[in-house]
Amino acid sequence: MSNSKSVSRRKFLVRAGIGTLGVLALGTVVFRNPARRKIYELAETIVPPYSGTGTEANLWFEITKDNQVTLYSPKVEMGQGLFTGLAQIVADELDVDVTQIQVIAAATATGIIDGLSTGGSISVASLWQPLREMAATMREMVKSEAAKKMGVEASSLTTSNGIVSGGGKSMTYAEAVADVTKWKLPKTPALRSIKNYNFVGKPVKRVDLVPKVLGDPIFGMDAEMPDMLHACIVRKEHIGATLKAWMLVKQNKCQAW
Amino acid sequence: MKISFNINGQPQTVDVDGNTPLLWVVRDVLHLKGTKFGCGKAACGACTLHVEGEAVRSCSYSVKFAEGKRVTTIEGLGTKENLHPVQQAWIEEVVPQCGYCQPGFMMATAALIEKVPNPTDEDIDNNIVNICRCATYYRMRKAIHRAAELNQSSKQIDQ
Ligand code: FES
């Protein structure tokens, strides 16, 4: 079962009881400066609001009250299927079904220099290891809380589809981690062998189909900011036409197209 | 100029220049962001919505022409709980890649299968002339056939 490669020690950040949605969130810093994004700081502006100070992390996910997993991706989904790939990676170490995972594009904080654009086929390659480690760690954290609540040994528990079971009892991950305020981070558990994975390497349906067929506002162009102005390029109508003059008018006088 | 129309089942009045393309009224005034801008020249179909059930390229349709009419955008096509047959088929066939062009294609398809309940490949070629940068055409064709099927069976259930 265990991976022969040694697992790097990473600094994971835990958030519990955050807002009204998340019951356990785990994050880590995967990129070095200057590409680091301050997603935690930004998260405070997202509804529902997150508590705590802005600790830097640029990859994180959480178990929500309805026993779903929300994964905030630092990389952009542009049709290449990245969100599905990330969900597959998480599903196999966290023991949830891929359909229980919602992948969301983490918003960029203003002024961040993003030296790491999405591209070059590096998204999965760079997130593969940290995501597996985080998912495996989260699974162990869920198990030890479930063990306390059920009054059994954590080692006697099994996990699948977001449910912890053992000794004739079972509870959802969300139930297991609900109301826990103090967390101890366990050592990163040994990762599973890739050949035992159920989602990685197998065909699964894209995880982003529903928002895309509903026309949800998921594109950069759909973002709205306070007092935002809308502009549109007017192109010349004839080949060889040149600009003769231009005029600056107040925004509210410029509604005609 | 005040213009009143019905959008996704709701009466709506906007006060804008009557020559403003319906697309910008829908997106920027009514904040319905599902309808997309691609070319602004009626060439790509990203902005397709329905006016009185007809597929219209809203980037090239002045809002004044919508006066008193029934407009449907992707937001009014179906809901998560109650997907339109086209949306259902799109999920079954895993059509969207980036997804940007998809609302336009789905609106065009929804209008087509109301007129041509069983479109042939030729009907599809002649009527669904939108552009998809990700080139999802192959799956789209399968999904259009599937949507037609689903649409017919849902109508039979309704009767
Ligand atoms: S944006 Fe309207 S057809 Fe391209």
Ligand code: FES
């Ligand atoms: S799905 Fe990307 S443009 Fe069509």
